[in-house]
Amino acid sequence: MMNYGCKGLNVVISGGTSGIGLATAEKFLADGANVFILGRSFLRGTMAVQKLQVLTGSKVFYVPCDVTNKEDCQKALAGIGGMIDVLVNAAGVYQEQRLENMTEEDFSNIFDTNVKGTLLLTQAALPYMYGGGSIVNIASDAGISGNYGCPVYCASKGAIVALTKALALDYAPNIRVNCVCPADVDTPLLRKQLEDSNGGYTLDDMADAYPLGRIGRAEEIAHVICSVASPMNSFMTGAVIPVDGGLTAK
Ligand SMILES: NC(=O)c1ccc[n+]([C@@H]2O[C@H](COP(=O)([O-])OP(=O)(O)OC[C@H]3O[C@@H](n4cnc5c(N)ncnc54)[C@H](OP(=O)(O)O)[C@@H]3O)[C@@H](O)[C@H]2O)c1
Structure with a gap:
């Protein structure tokens, strides 16, 4: 088992009820952290808590939160009742769509969740992180290089890359801010895609594009997120880390 040095730390994970966020919650729990998973669906949240408790035998808390809503973000983090050591912004949505077919509603749906949601939850977390901490944003290979058929999603993830670097400057030296960029990972988001x-x-077809010959597994991304967030990783901030089977190396 990995030791990320997060025992007893308070870890908040938006999108912690599914996919990459859920796999990340499992690793932090195994490391002895107190984990709070955020998402909109009560059903998904309570099912995730049950699964995590069975897998890790540790206490984990589901906190209802729509990250596109400022009050929700503030209420969710106030409810934790303590300082936040690690914030993982993993809540996100994907939609494949060429620009000629995009509606304003489609644009808002993607940008409100992926960009505004990350900003609002991070803003709400800051008062609980001034003692120091670590933020890990989840962008994508689509934020580093162009992908076919999803320009709005690419733009939203490019914004997360830029936001990560800007926040890393503003909140150094207390808070480290980094960004993990997965490529295709087998999660409910990808199955829907x-x-x-x-x-x-x-x-x-997807696997063919990868130098490593396959797409990723959620736990492989989770391992990098936990390593980046770890207090042992104390000299990394403003970094953009691809975890993509070599896709963006081409
Ligand atoms: N899977 C991939 O291939 C891949 C590749 C690159 C990057 N990513 C990025 O990785 C992150 C996680 O993706 P995933 O594949 O794990 O997706 P997923 O399995 O669909 O999980 C998405 C999570 O985000 C939550 N969420 C969505 N909208 C929300 C909102 N408005 N407020 C709060 N929570 C919200 C969902 O819960 P509720 O619906 O209950 O709110 C769910 O917990 C996303 O940012 C995604 O863009 C994924």
Whole structure:
């Protein structure tokens, strides 16, 4: 088992009820952290808590929160009742769509969750992090290089890369801010992407694009998130870290 040095730390994970966020919660719990997972769906939240408790035998808390809503973010973090040592901004949505088909509603849906949501939750967390801490934002390979058929998603993740660097400057030396950029990872988000493509492409088609010959697993991204957040990783801030099977090395 890995030791990330997070025993007893308070860790907040938006999008901690599914996919990459859920896998990250599992690793932090195994490390002995107090973990608070945020998401909108009560059902998804309580199911995630049950799963995590069975897997790790540790106490984990579901906190309802829509990150697009400022009051929700403030209420959620006030409810934790203590300082926050680690914030992972993993809540996100994906939509495949060429620009000619985009509506303003589509734009708002992606930007409100991926960009405004990250800003609002981070803003709400700051008063609880002045003692020091670590923020890990989840962007994407799509924030580093262009991807086909999803310009708005790419723009939202590019914004997270820029935001990470700007916040790293503003909040040094107390708070480290870094950004992890996964490529395709097998999560409910990716399964929906495949469904929405109506057979346009398959998991095997996706895998063909990767130097490592496959897409990622949520726990592989979670391991990097925990390592980046770890207090042992004390000299890294403003970094943008691809975890993508070599995709952006091409
Ligand atoms: N999977 C990939 O291939 C991939 C690749 C690159 C980057 N990423 C990024 O990695 C992050 C996690 O993705 P994933 O694949 O793990 O997705 P996922 O399995 O669909 O999980 C998304 C999580 O975000 C939460 N969420 C969505 N909108 C929210 C909102 N408005 N307020 C609060 N929580 C919200 C969801 O819970 P509720 O719906 O209950 O709110 C869920 O817990 C995202 O930022 C995504 O863009 C994923």
